[in-house]
Amino acid sequence: MVALFMDTALPLPLLKEVSSYADFSLTVRPFLGQLAALSANIVAACxxxxxxxxxAQVYLTTNPLVSAFALSLAFSVFFLLLSEATRNHSQVDRAWSMLPPIYVAHYALWARGNGIPAPKVDNALVVxxxxxxxxxxxxxxxxxxxSGGEDYRWEIIRGWWNAPTMFVFNVFFIALAQNVLLFLITTPVYLLLLVSRENPTMELPDIIFSRVLMGLILVETFADQxxxxxxxxxxxYNATAKVPLKYSREDLDRGFVVSGLWAWSRHPNFAAEQAIWLVFYQWACYATQTFFNWTVAGALGYLMLFQASTRFTEQLSAQKYPEYAEYQRLVGKFIPTFLGRGSEGKEEKRE
Incomplete structure (x- = not known):
């Protein structure tokens, strides 16, 4: 039985064991009541x-996970109203790259405002x-x-359903689920903040985690480039019929890239993207000395979203490019396979 002590100065738990900071019932549940009172406290403060x-006082005396979750709900309402007003369901996509850094910056700001040294959180913010x-x-x-248009995938999905069904999908998935997911993938940083009160230093494993994360971002950058x-x-090539340097006519007629990192994985950028948030989760596991904790919900949700989105994208690519099915057979979706490598694998098979 782990004893829970409420800090009289901060809305954070004080626990006897580091591993207890990964316990949802001890580090999250006691503060959920603040969520219901937050809007009233903000109105009263104004x-x-x-x-x-x-x-500022309301901000600093509210548990940072609770205020981060409340912010994700506020974003959900904002993007729902914006998407319905503009009839464009790509609003969350536009903000996708900005929201997780905002949540991590919130944890770093909250820690500084309350005088908590948290270099682990600061490093997470840089990443x-x-x-x-x-x-x-x-x-x-x-x-x-x-151009003001939607991402082509949302346009296709909107064509499947009538307006009321699309509205329900917009409320519960596009606006709510996606915003909550972007909050959830940053919840490991909350555990890094909790542990920082016990051990604020960046130890060698913490440095390794942060460098691995930067390496994965580099891989994703190379793949996108x-x-x-x-x-x-x-x-x-389509405009001038001239083949640019470093490419062959066969490559360009094929219509999709099969060289570089794309010779090993059909989606190396997506593979690195998913790995980034898995490593964030593993960092929290290490920091709390646990093999598993509740913040895995964000990483798993992210994996599920990318699995579904990638499957849909590949269905469209297979319809558009005649050789894409062969590429799927020879090259792994995310994790490299060694049956063949893109166009090189196809050339080996022909021989």
């Missing part, structure tokens, strides 16, 4: 003579910030839906 000071900046750059250089280079070369 009506005082010094609303900014009062709001999340680099991840978000990279995705944001990649999104906007592709156009960022500058290779995809971008190929698509730009294909665009030039």
């Amino acid at each position: 009506s005082t003579d010094a609303p900014l000071v009062s709001l 999340a910030g680099v991840w978000g900046a990279r995705l944001t750059f990649n999104f906007w250089r592709k156009g960022g839906y500058s 290779q995809q971008w280079n190929f698509q730009q070369a294909k665009k030039q």
Whole structure:
């Protein structure tokens, strides 16, 4: 039986064992009541003579996980209203790369505001910030839906259902589930914050976790850049009929990239993306000296979302490109297989 002591100064648990910080019943459940009172506290703070000071006090005396979850619900309502007003269901997609860094920055800000040294959280913020900046750059250089249209996948899905069904899907999945998921994948940082009160130093394993995360971001960057280079070369080839350097006519006529990291995995960028949040979860497991904890919900949800999204994307690619089915047979979806490697594997099979 682990004893729970409520800190009179901070809305955080004080536990005798480090592993207990991974216990949902001890580190989350006691603070859930603050969620119901939060909106009333914010309204009351705004009506005082010094609303900014009062709001800061509400912020610092609310458990950071509770306030992060409340923020995700607020984002859900905002994106629901925005998507219905614009008839564009890609609003969450636009903010995808910004929301996790916001949640991690919140944990770092809350820790600093309460005088808690938390270098683990600060390192997590650097990683999340680099991840978000990279995705944001990649999104906007592709156009960022500058035309005002939806992502093509949402357009297809909207064509399947009538308006009321699409509205329900928008409420519970596009707006709510996706925003809550982006909150959940950052919950391991909450455990890093809790443990920082016991051990605020960055030990060698913490450094390794943060460097592995940066390495995965680098892999994702290389994969996206290779995809971008190929698509730009294909665009030039289709416009001028001239084959750009480093590519062959066969590659460009095929229509999809099969070289570089894409020779080993059909979605190396997605593989690295999922691995990033799995490593965040593993970092929290190490920090709390547990093999399993409740923050796995975010990582598992992310894996499930990418599995479904990738399956849908591949169905569209197989319809569009005649050789895509062969590429699927020869190259692993996320984890590399060694039956063959993209176009090289097909050439070996022909021989």
